[in-house]
Amino acid sequence: MWTVKEGNVGNMNIQAAASENQDAIFSSAEQAVHVAYQITAQQALQDAPLRKLLIRALESASNMSAEQHAWLQQLRGKPSGRVNFSGLSPLEVRAQCALIVHAVKTKLPCTEMWALQARFGHTDVEDENGVRRFAFSAERIDAIKGLSDWLAPSFPNLKPFAIDCMIGKLYANHSGVEISFRELARNFGGNHMAYARGYGKLRERLHELEMVALDRLEPYLREQGVVGDFNYF
16 A cells, blocks of 8 residues: 655665565556546445446556556456455545546656646546537646647647647547547648648657656656555466
């Protein structure tokens, strides 16, 4: 569990200590951040629904990694050694997740924080007159706008709102919030292939930013004991 370290740790080899930490919940920063945002977006649950919520959270991930797929299989009943909730109640898991989200907001530069919020933040679902509507949460919208302003100088031939939409397309995790290149061309002018080429460059830049953010965050999460190397079956 996440604990406050006391005493003189100046000479402690944090990486070695973390690798021996059998009480860690997650095996990587990416897994920790993804689940933390999914859990904190939901209302607090009792014991029984937690496993179902985690399964839904992973199933909703776009481009699921091998690690996420292995963990999903574990939650469905096939051991994978990817996560360790032993001894934690659902409310304790939720508390750990809240602290992970807080670390994203306080331990990273703004651009890296925005990249993780845009990637892992949730999509709001609203039922209106029997019709289900999907939209980015306010947090994801703020992150997308921040990334758009940061990237705009690198794409001088694209209108700022078009960049907003392209980043939204990249991070859309439901068909209800997707937008096509042809729609971009109709709304902002130009050829749809120009948006497709720009999208490829934008996607590469933001993927690199996400990886930098996770690499920066992981040592801290390991130091706190929430991420570690374990083989739990």
